[in-house]
Amino acid sequence: MALSFRELQAQLQPGWGCEHSGDGGQFDVLVVPSLSMDRALMALVTGAHHYEERQLFSLIRLRDPGVRAVYVTSKLLPELVVDAVLELLPGVPTSHARRRLHLFDTDDASNRPLTEKLLERPALLNRIGDLLRPGRSFISCFVVTELEKQLSERLQVPLLGTDPALGYWGSKAGSRALFARCGVPHPPGSGLATNLDDLSEATADLWEANPHLRRCVVKLNEGISGEGNAPLELEPLQLAERSSADRRRCLRHALESLPMPAASWRELLAQQGALVEAWLEGGEALSSPSVQGTIHPGGRVELLSTHEQILGGPSGQTYLGCCMPADAAYRLSLMRHGRAIGEALAAEGALERYAVDFIARRIDGNWDLQAIEVNLRQGGTTHPTMALRAITTGQLDPDSGLFLAPTGQPLHYRATDNLTHPDLQGLLPADLIDIVADADLHYDPARLRGSVFHLLGCLSEFGKLGMTCVGRSAEEAEAVYAGTADSLISRAMELQGRSSPPGGRPPGSGPGPVPPAGPAPGAES
Known part of the structure; x- marks a missing residue:
């Protein structure tokens, strides 16, 4: 009988969470670097499917000679890209690490989660499953969603990651609840709203409790990389001079033109909710x-x-x-x-x-x-x-x-x-x-x-x-x-046949010296 996700996770061994056990560990790790996240937000990330390469650094586990790795991507990784990582590992010959690494791909560069592509390819999954040693294998993912949960149950291999049933604690609302429980300081904010009327009510309540606020930030509950966040300027709205009802009408009008990076943010508001939080500023x-x-x-x-x-x-x-x-x-x-x-x-x-x-x-x-x-x-x-x-x-x-x-x-x-x-x-x-x-x-x-x-x-x-x-x-x-x-x-x-300008960094060369950080960070992507 097939085991459930929770039963499979009970098989995880403490040493499997260490990047380098140093004790001759004997296990297999299946790396599935799928960015299984909201597609509207992922569409804002340039070259998103290439981000599957970032988890190549998890091959640090190959420093243990008893460890084998299976790495899956949407498109086949060039050998040069893989070797560039393996050559960085001290204490193990690149050729030895490479023999213990197996690369697979779905030959599908579409803008869909890698895990979804894998689940559509049972023959490929069978080949991967045949490589993994029963009772001595686990899956490592960038993020765990219902897709990764299905993959774990399909392969009958435990997944080292948080059950998506606990995903609330990684949302904006869940984070605030966690901070309150742990006594960790956090800004004033609201609960979740799923429509503009409720969001404008939450914003008005926040301002009325903190009338010194000049700005707040609206956050989609499951936004990533800051792309689900947008500032709302309060000072120009002159809220103190308005009645309670007019204040809410004014805020609703402002929210209708909110510069949220995600173009479909109103649909996302209905699906996942959003909250409003004080924008922290001031100080030296x-x-x-x-x-x-x-x-x-x-x-x-x-x-x-x-x-x-x-x-x-x-x-x-x-x-x-x-x-x-x-x-x-x-x-x-x-x-x-x-x-x-x-x-x-x-x-x-x-x-x-x-x-x-x-x-x-x-x-x-x-x-x-x-x-x-x-x-x-x-x-x-x-x-x-x-x-x-x-x-x-x-x-x-x-x-x-x-x-x-x-x-x-x-x-x-x-x-x-x-x-x-x-x-x-x-x-x-x-x-x-x-x-x-x-x-x-x-x-x-x-x-x-x-x-x-x-x-x-x-x-x-x-x-x-x-x-x-x-x-x-x-x-x-x-x-x-x-x-x-x-x-x-x-x-x-x-x-490219051009000369770089004298006396400085070429224009458009990306981040220069560390800029002053904005006061309301987004989640890492």
């Missing part, structure tokens, strides 16, 4: 830090990293990249809140990756931390951390919150999924590798500095690239980032 400085952790089978919570998120886009809420670690002034507080939330999630039965986004404001010299939302899945900070752990074998120091190499040297990085320039279009991954080698941009384990690249599939078609730039200090990591971006784009311009 603002930043958007986050903390990441994982919940192992058995309930043990492990903190993995802290970051400063880099935000941009039309409303300053779209996730563009990150710097690790977060500022020392509040890093340990982030970790304390992150552990409390992780333990509460573990008590609910959650598993694997989670992240918590915050706003940090310096007021009269002191930092005020306010939690914004929980991401109950992998996100934009997951793969840079995986990359750093893969290339250094280092660990997070729980006392300082610093990531330490085995030598004890603290390491920092700046990462992005959004280095873009028109002259990068047309370059093949092989061209990028040549540029990196010629300019000595690659990560050097002897110097503990350099760059690691991802999203190579986006390069030729979209002129877009991801990279993680490592250094022994925040300043060095930033210098590596700037030098790598300048060298890549300048060399690309030469290959």
